[in-house]
Amino acid sequence: MEKGPANPEVKEKVLAYLDTVEKAKSKEIAAKISVPKADVDLAVKELAMEDKVEYLYITTTFVALKGKVKPPQ
Amino acid sequence: MPDKKTPKLDELEHGPWPSFVTEIKKAAVRNESAKDLLNLLERSYDDKRGHWKHGGIVGVRGYGGGVIGRYTDLPEEYPHVAEFHTMRVNAPSAWFYKTETLRTLCDIWEKHGSGLTNVHGSTGDLIFLGMKTEELQTTYDELSDAGFDLGGSGSCLRSPSCCVGPARCESACYDTLDVCYDLTSSYQDELHRPMWPYKFKFKMSGCANDCVAAIARADCSIIGTWRDSIRIDQDQVKAYAESGLDIQGMVCDKCPTRALKYDHEKKELHVIAEDCSRCMHCINVMPKAVRPGKEKGATILLGGKSTIVQSAFLSWVIVPFMKMEPPYTELKEMVAKIWDWWDENGKTRERLGELIYRMGMTKFLREVGLPPVPQMVFRPRANPYVFWPQDEIVK
Numbered sequence: 001m002e003k004g005p006a007n008p009e010v011k012e013k014v015l016a017y018l019d020t021v022e023k024a025k026s027k028e029i030a031a032k033i034s035v036p037k038a039d040v041d042l043a044v045k046e047l048a049m050e051d052k053v054e055y056l057y058i059t060t061t062f063v064a065l066k067g068k069v070k071p072p073q
Numbered sequence: 074m075p076d077k078k079t080p081k082l083d084e085l086e087h088g089p090w091p092s093f094v095t096e097i098k099k100a101a102v103r104n105e106s107a108k109d110l111l112n113l114l115e116r117s118y119d120d121k122r123g124h125w126k127h128g129g130i131v132g133v134r135g136y137g138g139g140v141i142g143r144y145t146d147l148p149e150e151y152p153h154v155a156e157f158h159t160m161r162v163n164a165p166s167a168w169f170y171k172t173e174t175l176r177t178l179c180d181i182w183e184k185h186g187s188g189l190t191n192v193h194g195s196t197g198d199l200i201f202l203g204m205k206t207e208e209l210q211t212t213y214d215e216l217s218d219a220g221f222d223l224g225g226s227g228s229c230l231r232s233p234s235c236c237v238g239p240a241r242c243e244s245a246c247y248d249t250l251d252v253c254y255d256l257t258s259s260y261q262d263e264l265h266r267p268m269w270p271y272k273f274k275f276k277m278s279g280c281a282n283d284c285v286a287a288i289a290r291a292d293c294s295i296i297g298t299w300r301d302s303i304r305i306d307q308d309q310v311k312a313y314a315e316s317g318l319d320i321q322g323m324v325c326d327k328c329p330t331r332a333l334k335y336d337h338e339k340k341e342l343h344v345i346a347e348d349c350s351r352c353m354h355c356i357n358v359m360p361k362a363v364r365p366g367k368e369k370g371a372t373i374l375l376g377g378k379s380t381i382v383q384s385a386f387l388s389w390v391i392v393p394f395m396k397m398e399p400p401y402t403e404l405k406e407m408v409a410k411i412w413d414w415w416d417e418n419g420k421t422r423e424r425l426g427e428l429i430y431r432m433g434m435t436k437f438l439r440e441v442g443l444p445p446v447p448q449m450v451f452r453p454r455a456n457p458y459v460f461w462p463q464d465e466i467v468k
Contacts, residue, residue: 027416041266048135049135054132057141061267
């Protein structure tokens with residue numbers, strides 16, 4: 001489904017929030033930055049394409065800043 | 074072959090059935106990671122514990138699903154499986170491949186990974202087993218150039234899968250292959266960018282025989298059915314009777330709703346259409362004599378899953394009959410409302426069926442705007458849901 005481009009302000013807010021935590025679910029990010037979750041999903045999609053965030057699977061999928069969470073040792 | 078002896082694994086090669094140990098040993102002749110895999114597995118059997126760590130952050134750029142990180146907790150002893158990631162390749166509808174395509178996939182995989190595959194296991198994807206992190210992006214790039222894409226993993230839409238449908242089955246009541254392809258194409262974001270409480274699966278079966286076991290495995294099962302009555306060819310009924318088939322015993326007496334009547338003298342079969350539950354039994358036993366009706370479509374069911382937060386669930390009927398014609402707008406509009414509700418209310422790792430179970434079918438139906446109908450039963454023909462909210466009861 002075509003959803004259009006993400007809002008640049010939302011992308012900045014997502015990055016700013018992720019900077020304060022290790023990892024987060026999109027729903028949690030949306031609640032914390034007071035933005036509709038669909039907008040956060042779109043922002044995360046673009047940020048992942050830009051290699052600024054990455055998806056992290058630990059029993060469920062989280063989002064984290066690229067490189068912030070290290071692989072298991 | 075493995076460097077060390079593997080007596081426990083060798084036991085799994087005995088007997089007449091195929092052995093995954095035999096197949097891994099073949100791969101181990103020319104692949105170090107397959108060799109380490111055998112040795113590590115033998116070690117796990119010795120230690121009585123697994124030596125794998127699951128999950129992580131491996132993936133290809135822009136994708137949140139399709140790659141599952143696997144690492145051993147004994148990397149110094151088994152360096153070739155220190156990283157042994159799994160890549161899911163989205164399969165074509167009903168798993169039809171040309172030989173040339175399979176060769177292309179295998180060539181890519183032998184070049185970049187262990188060469189071991191799990192072709193269409195429980196996920197429905199074609200799975201590559203055992204890849205180093207550094208090979209992920211190049212493998213994906215080559216797959217993409219060959220016309221393939223990754224499948225789903227994590228908290229996203231998993232790769233839709235379907236039965237062979239009208240490609241090879243006369244019982245198919247709708248084009249399962251087209252629905253599978255259409256949903257896969259329509260929901261690329263949902264498939265590749267995990268955004269939900271947990272996974273969501275579509276499975277399409279062309280009839281109630283449910284060859285992909287959708288009812289037990291899919292959050293949304295789309296199972297072919299018909300709205301009118303079965304069609305009976307009385308000449309073929311006579312032919313079955315004359316060939317010795319016990320139509321009364323094997324067909325009528327096994328009809329779960331006793332909707333079939335057999336006239337022994339005339340050798341004719343009749344159906345009480347309003348009692349027929351469209352289970353496919355009579356059609357399976359007498360396929361030349363009994364066919365599905367003409368007005369075909371699908372029943373939509375929700376909530377099937379294996380044990381996670383709650384025990385295993387079979388799906389519930391949500392829409393008894395829906396026409397399945399491109400572009401499947403009615404289905405997609407309903408799915409969008411259901412996803413929004415689940416995303417809004419679901420806890421982390423809570424499947425749709427578990428959420429409906431926790432919050433109640435009444436609340437679910439009201440909030441997604443679906444009408445309650447008699448076919449929505451918890452157990453078939455036993456426990457219909459009753460929708461009498463307190464505020465509507467006149468005392």
